[in-house]
Amino acid sequence: MKKNGFGGGNTKTGLIFEGKTDLATFLASQSGYSIQDQDVYYNDKLVAKVFKKYGFYKFLKEKGIDWTKILSAQLLPDNCIYVIVCNTLYIIECKFQQVTGSVDEKLQTCDFKRRQYAKLVSRLNIEVEYIYVLSNWFKQDRYKDVLDYILNVGCHYYFEYIPLIKLGLPVPDSSGNR
Numbered sequence: 298m299k300k301n302g303f304g305g306g307n308t309k310t311g312l313i314f315e316g317k318t319d320l321a322t323f324l325a326s327q328s329g330y331s332i333q334d335q336d337v338y339y340n341d342k343l344v345a346k347v348f349k350k351y352g353f354y355k356f357l358k359e360k361g362i363d364w365t366k367i368l369s370a371q372l373l374p375d376n377c378i379y380v381i382v383c384n385t386l387y388i389i390e391c392k393f394q395q396v397t398g399s400v401d402e403k404l405q406t407c408d409f410k411r412r413q414y415a416k417l418v419s420r421l422n423i424e425v426e427y428i429y430v431l432s433n434w435f436k437q438d439r440y441k442d443v444l445d446y447i448l449n450v451g452c453h454y455y456f457e458y459i460p461l462i463k464l465g466l467p468v469p470d471s472s473g474n475r
Contacts (some may be wrong), residue, residue: 320376320389321347327461328469337378339467346379353377360421367416374414383465385424388414393432404429404443408450428463429454 324347325332329340335352337345348356350373357364364371376389388411392404411427418425429447431454447454453463461468 319349320378321349324466329467330469337466343381344466345381345464348374348377348379350374357417362417362420364417368413372410372413378464378466379423380465383424384422385426385465386414386418387464388425388427389430389459390428391430392435401440401443404435404440405446407447407452411450411452427452428459430459431456433457 321332321337324330324337331338331341332347335346335348335356336343337347346356353374354364354371356379374388375391377386378389379386390407407427407429411425414427415425429452433456435444435454436456444454455463
């Protein structure tokens, strides 16, 4: 069950993204990173573009893509980041729960949503990765099958954090040096 689902205690990179904070806020708090509008800079070099919800559609429009001609309904990502050097769009959905509920079934939609996002950016030749950041609630045995499914369809999950290296982003030197 923990193949790609590492616990929040794994801090070898020293970087924890807690789903309670949006990705732009998290990145802006890391050494060497700054955010200007949707642009992500590391040591003053543009490395990515970060979006939430409708911000993703602004990016598509700037690239000349009319989503209405590709999909029948809009998808609104919790967070997504286009990492320039990887030419990859990472969709990051945060699912935090403390009781059984509707999120249980939403986890099973990752493959469909990843494919929909891939259709949206296919003209741009951008790869798409779909990642869940899950609360520790989902470590229960009752979620083993759905967590296995997430991995089997090529999506990913982490518990209460996401390593920057997974996103292809520079990892700041933990000594504070740039």
